[in-house]
Amino acid sequence: MELTEREYKALEDIVGVEYISKDLAIRDTYNQVWGNKLVFGEKWSPRPVAVLLPGNTEEIQAIVKVCNRYGIQFKPFSSGFEITAIGLASEKGIMLDLKRMDRILEIDVKNMHAVVEPYVSVHRLQLEVAKYGLYYGAVAAGPSAGVIASSCCHAGSGQTNVFAGAIERNVLGAEWVLPTGEIIKLGTAASGDGWFSADGPGMSLRGVLRGHCGANGGHGVITKASVKLYPWYGPSELERSGEIPALRAVKKVPDQYKVFVISFPTQDNGFDALAEIGKAEIAYSDYQIPLPPGGNLCEGNDEMWENMQKLDPAAAKMFATMVIVILGANSSREMEYREKYLLKILEKFGGILLPPLNDPMVHAGMFDASMFSFGSVRHVFRLTSDFFINPCADGSEGLCKNLHKAAKEVMGPYWSNGTILQVGSAIFHPVYENYTVGSHHEDMYMYDPYDPDSLEGTRELIGKTVDPNGKFRRLCVPCLGGGLQFEPVNHIHETWGSIYDNYDVWQRQIKAALDPNNVADWGCYIPPVYP
């Protein structure tokens, strides 16, 4: 499929010849991303008919209007690090690479929020706001993830959710180019009162904007957003040491923070302790991580494997229930209180601090990994090339416990036969907002999409976890963010809607209302009518 000359010219007139391309080589760099082999059977998803690099909201608005005129679907993205970012449902789809829109527009120190454009990455914002004693929450996808993509458009969680809020709940306002080309603002920004509240005075459409899983571009383009910031107790610049980036970490955990790597006798103890620590309102970071044994700071897989072989098997077993807690405080007295409280909770649930996991080097690495999500790409991709998450849910610890038990049972044979990485349980489980809204839970598996047995085994495993009549039934909420769902291939909404009170009917009606011509690509969202 190609655009007609007229269609292409209409788009070119908006951005200029320099910022549009229909060349095959350029286009084929906008359809290759991890996960494609699993979903599409090859490295490529559908090739866009053109790629554009718009520079501002007005250009995006004009592009969207042209798309409506000619029936072209569009997909906006920032870093593009997932199928949900660059998978297209239509053969007549264009990509909007928002790389040129990369400004931090405002940091409101007093009201603790920042207004950014789509190509501002999480770590860039963290670096900038640290100068003012502020912090933007880590996103598990890593420091390269876009602030707007992760907070307004996608589902995800992060290591500091307990303190710095669930990512999607930190949106305080947005400038939104609807699929019709109309521009609206949400929250106080709509009434010209600044970007400090998403709930007005002014339109509050946060739920429609993103719901739980995010529309992944299926609702238009977010061109600006305001996100909530939190206190940062550390220095404005952290000193790091180590020549190789993968071995590089803060020289010393700042005095205002303390890191604890805790092992529990059982997984249930770990979950209970995580919730209790959340409820105590003492933690800056409170989560379980699927860190492979010996994998904290390693140059590459070979070194990691060497370290893993040296581990005491008894200690290695404890890694499966390893929980990271970071306390942050404004004063030594406050820190003293928090630490005392934490140790009481550990005592209650049998948590222990294994010395090899609690030396200064490990703490330094875990501090960077927790605050800034450094290393997440290393740990989920370098090991086997790809990973998948399912089951995945948000809810109470009770739900998470049951989910994980079922997951272990279903995944067990695949660990045993080596279809997926044999590390045993691999959980990412951060607590949300001092446990006031529960926790996030992911059971992960790492596989090699270019190993036929691994690919087939993983597909079979995913089939079992998303089968509405299978082991999980209603427990396994298919999570778009973690689950790499691509509706035209996976039919998740179509399959699951009726089981969940026909939520998809409501969702499709919203899509139809916002996007009457169905031009905002729905591949990672939902179509107004299933094809």
Next chain:
Amino acid sequence: MSLETYKHDMLRCTRCSYCKWIPFENFRQSDFIKGCPSVAKYHWHAYSAGGKFNIALSFLEGRIPYSEPFLNAVYQCQMDGSCDVSCKSVQDIEPLQLMQELRMRCVEDGQVIPAHTPMIDCLRKEDNMMQRLKADRGKWAKSLDVKDLTKEEAEVYFHAGCKYSFDEGLGHVARDGLTLLREARVDVGIMGQAEMCCGGRAYELGYGGELAKYASRHKKALEKAGVKTIVTPCSHCYQTMKVLYDKVGQKLGMEVLHITEYLDRLIREGKIKLRKPVPLTVTYHDPCHLGRLAEPWVHWNGKETKVLGQMIVHDPPKKFRRGANGVYDVPRNILNSLPGLKFVEMYRIRASAWCCGSGGGVKEAYPEFAIWTAKDRIREAKSIGAEAILSACPYCTQNFKDTIKETGEKLKVFDVIELVQQSI
């Protein structure tokens, strides 16, 4: 090696985009976090290392033909290796080697850049890529009384390199360097008119055969002259003779040193005494070819295998070149030993240094892009209050000078050699 060798890596590029920035662990100032000049200027993903993995895979699978945008993505790139360092901070794959193979495939297929053709023609005819006659090569050292290694033997061979040999504006730096060595009573000689190109820049443009040819010619000439150590003030030549010759199986059987390494040695041995104050606030720009690209070549013969079911490891274990073992401390040691000099660091340094803009044939084919890239480095140097930017590579120095001339910025540009010379 061939393009096909890297298919495994093409398939496993996740599109994380780390190649576009310096490693996140090295972020210090949010104005200076970009690592890849190509993608910073042209924006298209195709210009990043990740994009080149994508292009290469699509090309091998017959999905895309050569096109102007294809070649622009391949050649509007300094081959500076920043992407390689960032990528390998999270992955065990080889973006820079892939990009080199992609260029070599383009050349094999006749997909060359017009601006590069006369450089290669000149190399084949005149043993240099500077569009100059071989007969003019030794003129930079005309007034110096120094051993001619085509006629006599010496322990140290001073290899000026094409840029210093032919660029009248830079020739004094080579003369200063050689003079420093001679004054320290080093048994040193030059090849004069018989000096030849190292072949490294041709290799970088994709002309692989030229490298092997010059490696072999150098080996013969230098063994005949009884040379034990090669010293060069050119970072490109240094990287070529130390790393690339080894890579293509033609390692020279002698020590290869950049002049900063040799000067540092002489200073520590007390053979060069730095006495005169150099009252300047300076910063140091790590040349790519002296820094991350100068890491010794690591030969590895083995196979990829799996442990724990699916974990990818190597048998025997493979040591990846991740940029840490370049020459970073030596030039800094020299600067810190200069009396009266105040040394300040930029934000992107060592393996995370921003390129000067000149490499990979960019200066010759896309001069405006070379200047654009240098402007960002000059902006960075000025942001930390430097009065002068120093480098240890003639290509960096020249491009900074050209940029300052064009923009009228007030920043001095020196080679490290010049300040050492000023101080004795």
